[in-house]
Amino acid sequence: MKTLRLQQSAYPVIGLVVILLLWQGYTSLSGITPLVLPSPTDIALVSVRRYDLLLHETWPTLMETVLGFGLAVLIGIPLAICVANSKVLNLALYPILVATQSVPKVAIAPIILVWFGLGIGSKLALAFLVAFFPIVVDTAAGLKATPVGLLDLARSLRASPLQIFLKVQMPAALPFVFAGAKVAITLAVIGAVIGEFVGSVAGLGNLVLTANSQLDGPLAWAALIWLSALGIVLFAAVALVERLMTPWSHSERH
Amino acid sequence: MIADRIEGRSEAKAAPIGFGHFKNVRKIFHGTGGEPLLAIDSISFDLAAGKFISLLGPSGCGKTTFLRIVAGLMSATSGVVQINGIDVTGPQPDFGIAFQQANLMPWRTVLKNVLFPIEINRDGGEEATARAHELLSLVGLSGFANAYPSQLSGGMQHRVALCRALVHRPKLLLMDEPFGALDELTRMEMQDLLLDIRAKTKATVMLVTHSISEAIYLSDTVAVFSKRPAVLLDCIDVALPYPRTPEIRYAAAFTALEHRAGRGLGITR
Numbered sequence: 121m122k123t124l125r126l127q128q129s130a131y132p133v134i135g136l137v138v139i140l141l142l143w144q145g146y147t148s149l150s151g152i153t154p155l156v157l158p159s160p161t162d163i164a165l166v167s168v169r170r171y172d173l174l175l176h177e178t179w180p181t182l183m184e185t186v187l188g189f190g191l192a193v194l195i196g197i198p199l200a201i202c203v204a205n206s207k208v209l210n211l212a213l214y215p216i217l218v219a220t221q222s223v224p225k226v227a228i229a230p231i232i233l234v235w236f237g238l239g240i241g242s243k244l245a246l247a248f249l250v251a252f253f254p255i256v257v258d259t260a261a262g263l264k265a266t267p268v269g270l271l272d273l274a275r276s277l278r279a280s281p282l283q284i285f286l287k288v289q290m291p292a293a294l295p296f297v298f299a300g301a302k303v304a305i306t307l308a309v310i311g312a313v314i315g316e317f318v319g320s321v322a323g324l325g326n327l328v329l330t331a332n333s334q335l336d337g338p339l340a341w342a343a344l345i346w347l348s349a350l351g352i353v354l355f356a357a358v359a360l361v362e363r364l365m366t367p368w369s370h371s372e373r374h
Numbered sequence: 375m376i377a378d379r380i381e382g383r384s385e386a387k388a389a390p391i392g393f394g395h396f397k398n399v400r401k402i403f404h405g406t407g408g409e410p411l412l413a414i415d416s417i418s419f420d421l422a423a424g425k426f427i428s429l430l431g432p433s434g435c436g437k438t439t440f441l442r443i444v445a446g447l448m449s450a451t452s453g454v455v456q457i458n459g460i461d462v463t464g465p466q467p468d469f470g471i472a473f474q475q476a477n478l479m480p481w482r483t484v485l486k487n488v489l490f491p492i493e494i495n496r497d498g499g500e501e502a503t504a505r506a507h508e509l510l511s512l513v514g515l516s517g518f519a520n521a522y523p524s525q526l527s528g529g530m531q532h533r534v535a536l537c538r539a540l541v542h543r544p545k546l547l548l549m550d551e552p553f554g555a556l557d558e559l560t561r562m563e564m565q566d567l568l569l570d571i572r573a574k575t576k577a578t579v580m581l582v583t584h585s586i587s588e589a590i591y592l593s594d595t596v597a598v599f600s601k602r603p604a605v606l607l608d609c610i611d612v613a614l615p616y617p618r619t620p621e622i623r624y625a626a627a628f629t630a631l632e633h634r635a636g637r638g639l640g641i642t643r
Contacts, residue, residue, distance in 0.1 A: 267477070269473055269475050269477035270477055270479060272447060272473065272477075273471070273473070273477050273490075274494070275447060275465060276445055276446075276447055276465045276469065276471045277465065277467075277490070277491050277494045277495065278464070278465050278467065278494070278495070279494045283494055287490075287493070287494070288479070291479065291481040292479075292481075294481070366481065367522075368480050368481045368482075368522040368523075368524060369480070369524075
């Protein structure tokens with residue numbers, strides 16, 4: 121068990137190190153300009169030297185992502201509950217949900233910008249739009265997938281509809297909700313960056329654009345790396361909440 | 375004199391024909407589009423309090439439907455279904471049900487699963503928790519109160535389900551092929567456990583099974599159901615004394631009863 125876990129963490133690290141070494145070797149041997157492809161050490165140095173700037177630009181992107189995601193959870197879960205429990209609402213809303221989802225978000229971004237302006241509003245709206253769909257779909261699927269046996273059991277005990285919902289349906293759906301939330305949080309980062317690309321004054325996405333236009337390759341790459349790190353950290357945070365809220369799905373068999 | 379007569383009458387009302395009284399129970403399913411399906415055709419029998427009855431029949435014969443009607447999860451198309459002199463119109467608080475699947479909630483610990491009926495009916499407290507622990511130790515799971523169902527084997531999960539069905543001291547325990555999903559050895563173990571618990575709780579039990587030997591081993595009475603539409607083919611009195619031990623399966627009287635049930639089902643001649 122222990123060696124397996126060691127292997128599981130060792131191999132990705134080895135893989136990463138090999139790629140970085142190859143990258144570093146190629147950039148120093150080929151003499152390629154850092155504007156096109158900076159070396160890993162260039163990027164690392166900029167990350168440290170421009171730490172203040174990068175951190176400063178991380179906050180807006182973080183806020184846009186987290187608020188957009190939070191809004192998607194706040195609106196998405198109640199909507200999923202309605203869709204899962206009402207045939208009429210399901211028929212009425214589901215096709216519209218799918219239709220809105222099939223609109224390319226990059227294409228709506230300019231319109232959203234007109235509506236909500238250059239500030240945080242438009243980015244939040246875009247993060248919300250992309251995060252919303254997986255949360256609604258997965259939560260609704262989870263609620264509908266409640267095992268019939270458990271519903272029979274609750275009914276045989278004369279549980280009220282509210283008790284059935286709170287004590288059976290909702291906990292049964294929780295793993296599905298988190299599956300959707302994990303997809304949604306990574307999408308929310310993308311939504312926020314799309315918003316920053318289309319028009320913004322701050323954020324890591326904005327920094328990628330401005331650094332690029334100033335021919336500062338290493339800074340653009342550093343911003344990119346920070347963006348990825350932000351996505352990973354947020355994903356891990358959702359995964360941690362999942363672990364805390366669904367302890368039963370991680371316990372080992374005797 | 376008149377007072378005596380009135381008293382006598384009211385007594386007759388309080389003591390019904392049986393603990394369970396079923397008369398001309400019929401069930402017709404109206405599927406979407408298809409022909410109406412007669413699942414149960416006019417079944418009548420009585421069940422005395424404290425008795426163990428098995429409903430034995432081929433798969434899909436309607437015995438589970440009958441059990442669900444008794445449980446109040448489904449209504450009969452016509453006929454009388456009474457428990458304790460009261461018409462069953464819905465699930466009753468003093469029924470306990472165990473299904474073919476253990477149906478434990480993966481997000482609840484073993485103890486919380488057992489206490490689920492108490493929680494739903496809001497009559498909990500220290501006493502209920504103590505009883506849950508007592509039942510768990512009775513089925514040999516006292517060390518697993520805080521484990522999650524996913525940490526248990528299939529047989530252990532069924533033992534938890536049995537505790538849950540008994541935790542609110544039901545007068546009637548309804549079991550729908552509760553050991554059907556278990557392997558033969560675990561199944562025999564569970565049968566002995568059920569007999570043991572039933573002797574201690576003195577609950578009336580109605581069990582659905584398609585195993586002839588299980589029906590005879592456990593029951594006072596075996597009601598043999600026909601293929602769909604279900605009619606009552608035979609009502610076998612199992613005159614074997616309790617407590618029963620596995621050896622009894624090899625007794626001549628046991629095999630004779632098996633033979634009779636087999637004949638009733640049309641399997642043996």
